[in-house]
Amino acid sequence: MRIAVVGAGVVGISTTAALLDSGHQVDCYESGTIMGERSAGSTRIFRFAHVDPELVRLAQRAKVGFDRWSEQAGRPMLVNSECVVTGTDMAARAAAMAEAGADHEVVGAGSGRLRLPVRDEPAVALIDVGGGVVDVDAVRDFLTRRAGSAVVPEPVYRLDVTPGGAARVTAVDGRRDYDALLVAAGANTAHLAEQVGISTSPSLAHHLRCTFRVDGDAWQSWIDKPADRPGTYQHQTGPGQWAVGGRVDPGLTVWEVGKDAAVDASRVALVDYAREHLAVDPSVVDSLYCTTDPQLGDGIHLRRNGPVTVVYGDNLMKFAPVLGSDLALSLTGEEQPARS
Ligand SMILES: Cc1cc2nc3c(=O)[nH]c(=O)nc-3n(C[C@H](O)[C@H](O)[C@H](O)COP(=O)(O)OP(=O)(O)OC[C@H]3O[C@@H](n4cnc5c(N)ncnc54)[C@H](O)[C@@H]3O)c2cc1C
Incomplete structure (x- = not known):
């Protein structure tokens, strides 16, 4: 054909x-x-943690595919660092993972299972044991x-x-x-x-992910969806580098405000968030802009x-x-x- x-x-x-x-x-x-x-960019989060068991199963098939590609390329495409999920849909994701047979744990603060560069550990968290980071360059x-x-x-x-x-x-x-x-x-x-x-x-919107310096390595990826404010996704993008996306008032990133204004507002919001909640150096060392469809x-x-x-x-x-x-x-x- x-x-x-x-x-x-x-x-x-x-x-x-x-x-x-x-x-x-x-x-x-x-x-x-x-x-x-x-x-674009060098990394993305890989996770089994979805609210729909069908998507968990699709991620299970994707993992097999990434493993096959890694073998063919002679180079790993996934870093299995685990992915932590906190916030409103944590329970739904845990239920979907249980239904699809994906390895997961629910842990509390002080369990010694969380490796996140945060000032205060979440009170309760889902660990997606097979999750981690996609090496996009590979x-x-x-x-x-x-x-x-x-x-x-x-x-x-x-x-x-x-x-x-x-x-x-x-x-x-x-x-x-x-x-x-x-x-x-x-x-x-x-x-x-x-x-x-x-x-x-x-429904197009602007989106920015900012990278900060962090001490140490082997951090877990993290999806956080608090009830009272916009969520974030975070992960290690390289040695000593921690990327954070999200956590911006949606009104500041709607299409009509234009790329420059949305990027500036996102940067300010992410730096404020990093300063308040994360154990990172809150100066931006890298950033990645893209258009997104927030409804999807x-x-x-x-x-x-x-x-x-x-x-x-x-x-x-x-x-x-x-x-x-x-x-x-x-x-x-x-x-x-x-x-x-
Ligand atoms: C900052 C950021 C963080 C993300 N985080 C994650 C994550 O953690 N996990 C995850 O799974 N996904 C994540 N995503 C989403 C994921 O990266 C995208 O969904 C995926 O890369 C989209 O791929 P695509 O091929 O659909 O689109 P694109 O990569 O945009 O490819 C579309 C291509 O079409 C070309 N094109 C457009 N119009 C024409 C034309 N008329 N003629 C010829 N070519 C054309 C464009 O040049 C472009 O190269 C993230 C994305 C970004 C930017």
């Missing part, structure tokens, strides 16, 4: 790699750099080696479904027709999907119209290996999409 993929973020490039492995002809269009937009190197030759370094201007049922891609070089098309264009997905009659109801949360969203499949979601890195293989099967008609 001739298949087009729009976007060489982690979703598009992992699908391209899986399609190439099964002998299909693929053009993966990318207007910027491979894994350079929402997939994933990017591996996928670029496997699928980089299929990347067409051109922006896609227009998508159509032809009267004959083909997916038509208009790029710099003109139009090409394909048997199937995957739109995995991150922030641009909604705009492209609309051209082929697919609505994804996007943890799920994977698929829409289909004829030969076109659209995929989107807000936390997709941790599912990359299983997304790539499932989307490849779905595009070639060998299996239904995992989720819709």
